[in-house]
Amino acid sequence: MRDLIEKHPYWTILILWGCVFLAHLGVLYPNIMEARNFITAREMLTEGNWILTTMDGLPRYEKPPLPTWLTAFSGALFGFKSLAGLRLPAAFITLVLLFVMYALSRKLTHNKTYALVTTLVLGTSFYIIFAGRNGTWDIFAHSFMLLGIYFLFQFFETSWQLYTNSLLAGLFIGLSFMSKGPVSHYALLLPFLIAYGVIYRFADFRKKWVPLALMILIITILSAWWGYYIYLFDADDATRIAEKESGRWIDYETKPFYYYWSFFTQSGIWTIPGFICLLYPYLKSRVSNLKAYQFVLLWTLASLLLLSIIPTKKSRYLLPVLIPLAMTIGFYMEYLFLYFKTTTRRWETWPVYFNYGLIATIGIAFPIGAFLYLGPQLEGHYVSYILTSIALVCVGVFLFIQLRKKNFAKVFYGTISFILFTVALGFPLANALLGNPEYETFSELKKSSLPILTLDNLTPELVWEYGEITKHTSMSELRQQQQLDSIMVLTTFEKDKTRLDSLRSDYSVEWKGTVDLNPLDSTRSSYKDRLKSDYYLLSRN
Template identity: 60%
Template sequence: MIQLTQKYPKITILIVALFVFMLHLDVLYANIMEARNFVTAREMLSDGNWLLTTMDGLPRYEKPPLPTWFAAIFGSVFGIENIAALRFPSALITVVLLFFMYTLSRKLTNHKLQSLITALILATSFYIIFAGRNGTWDIFAHSFMLGGIYYLYQFFETEKQIYKNAIFAGVFVGLSFMSKGPVSHFALLLPFLIAYGVIYRFKGFKSRWLPLVLLLFITIVLSGWWAYYIYLLDSDDATRIALKETDSWKHRNVKPFYYYWSFFTQSGLWTIPAFISLLYPYLKSKVSNLKAYQFAIIWTFASVILLSFIPEKKSRYLLPVLIPLAFTISFYINYLFNHFKSLKSRWETVPVYFNFGLIGVIGISFPIVGYIFLKERLDGYYLYFICTSISLVLIGGYIIKSLIKKEISRVFFSSIFFIMAIITFGFPLANTFLDNPTRKSLTLIEEEEQITGRKVYNLNGLAPELIWDYGKTTTHIKLPGGKTKLPTEKSFGVLTRFNDLGHLKSTFPNHEIIFKDRYDYNVADSTKRGNKSRLKADYYWLDKKE
């Protein structure tokens, strides 16, 4: 089996991607970022807002529309409520990311096995899995950018097809901007250019200035046309939203400069190998291609440092760092493939035994530990639990056995199978934690509206998840810019944020207010930390006093 994976690397990558990114896409409810994307996609289909994009009927220009177009297209074919279909474009573009990573690594190292290792590490890194299974913008921006980087590398390094490489580089870099603005340009492209300039130098540009101009022209046109379009047709909202976004980057979620310096932990399974791969003094004399390793490690650190300068910081913003980090880790794993059997120093062997031994132990102990935690929740999920237990025990035992024999290649590929088994059999077990007895969907409001004849209004903006759950655009009372549009009916219904009765009373002092119901999108009950007030909405009847 292992020999086959090495012999057919592209097929191996495709199979791994199928199991890791494309199975059980409908298990989890939409998160806040997905909800924003899916609501905008729904309104593209229902209202035709493909260019002047909206969320709940209001201008939504914070993100360029390319990923949302993909979601809308798949939603139009398979149903806009089919959450697996809406997430499927993210899974597809992640496959593109993996193949670009493989081909770029091949160009840099001329080593098929190490390139396969790079792609598989990337495919099984924690935040890559998270982003590739979620219908958000980030994975599109970085996948397209890596495509642009691949063709840019070709543009720099080869004398053949210079114009073709320039055109493709410009297209992919432009598509990255159309996915999430300049985020990937700053976090992935600029660090690549720094690393390339330091290690490989920029040479031969006298013969490339004209195709470089073409590359820049394509990039600028693709990147800027939508922003220019919305500015021409809706300059007030475009300006307001741009100022709001700029202010958020400066003042929201502000963290210290060193906040990202545990970045290697975001690779999940590869945390310890990631840390060791970054120890340049230790690894520099052991890697098979020092120049490529130097390039990878500079690319990684440059990305982290540049992101650290931005005041607003979130763990998920480290997603682009995992791309060069996977390449960096591959040098260490490749070294272990070739030399682990001959290693004598405990300083070198103990981290390997600990990292992969822990994976093996988790696999072997899963049936007991899993049952202790899930026994009261397993009704209806026993088949998934049994399949997960059997597969993880077998894989975990094989990892331990291979570690004892110092067969690191078997340990590595078994670790990949470990992740595949968790997604294939274990991911549906996430539903066992859906234990909120007060969970109530806002889709019931439509039936209420039809029965009572009361039109329903949205007082002050609801969480994106609630808008997605509602199923259609709400009618707003409070509008952007502090404007208010009061209902003209004498009797109507109003949805408010959780426990916001005071705001409702101040807005309607001449109305009788009757509490009718509470709607709750939370999957965890109110005793748990994951229960959020913003995922609740209160529903009132209002009748004008005579």
């Protein structure tokens, strides 16, 4: 098995991608970040707002438009009712990320096995899976940036094809900015430059200044043109949004400096290896390429430190750290491939037995655990449940057998199979967790022939479900409304509905229904009032 996998690395990566990032893309409801992006993409097609981007008809300049363009093209091809089609660009750019990770790791070490292991670790890390299966823009920024870093690394390391490497590095670093502004430049590129400068040094630049200047020029043009355009044609809104966004990095979701110190847990199944690979005194005498290990370790820690300096912190902001972390984990995995069978030190083998024994136990216990937890909710999902149970039990047994034999390579690839089967076979079981008897879309409201006005700005999920730009109004505009005798008014569920009582001198106000997009019922802790909206019939007296 190992020989077959390592002999065909690109096919292995492609199979991983298909199982983990392509399967069941349309299962989950869109989250708030996806809804914002999908609305903007839809309005590119319906309203022609390709550069001066909008959300529900209002300016949305918080993020550059490149991923939204790609999503709009996918929406035009597959239709905006297809969540899988809208998420497909993120899945494809993740495939690019995986292939580039393999190429960069191989360039760094000239070791095919290390490169493949690193790529498989990255592709099965929790937050990479989350980002690659969602229509959010972080994965685009970091994938384009890693492409740029790949050519930048070659630019630094070689004296041939200088202009080709500088042009391609400039192009992809610029496209990263076009995806999410300077986020990846700060969190991925700058740490790379720090680590490279410390470990490899910037040497022999006598012939490189001109192509380097050309690279910087390309990055500047690609990074600046959209911002310049919106300031040129919509300066007021651009300034207002820029001030709001800059403030959010200082006083929004502020967390202490040490908030990210458990960052390796974001790799999910690689949490324990992710911690061990950071123990430099332990691994420095065990890795096959000390200089490369020092480089990726410093890259990881520099990225973590730079992100920790920023007051605003969220778990998902750690996504770029997982890229060099996967390369760091790869060195620990490579060491276990070579020496786990012969090592006799208990303190060294115990973490391996614990980590992969736990994964094996979860696999074997899955059928009973899922049955007890889901119970009647398994109705309609038995095929997925049975297939997943068989696959995970087999993987669990396989892992225990290989651990007993101390064949770590097969343990590693068995762990990769665990993730593949969990997503490819078990992901539809997520629907068994859902169920809201009060779930209601806008279908009933839209049967009305009356004009529909929105009193408050609806949340992005509601606007996405509404399917078009809503017609905004205010209390004062409703009072002055003289042209229409009867109208339907949508209100945000969180707001005080008694405001409508002040209109009773002009209108009769009748509650007609509630839109509720919560996939879970109101007894669950994740139930959100912001996903609800009441609508009323207002008839002039």
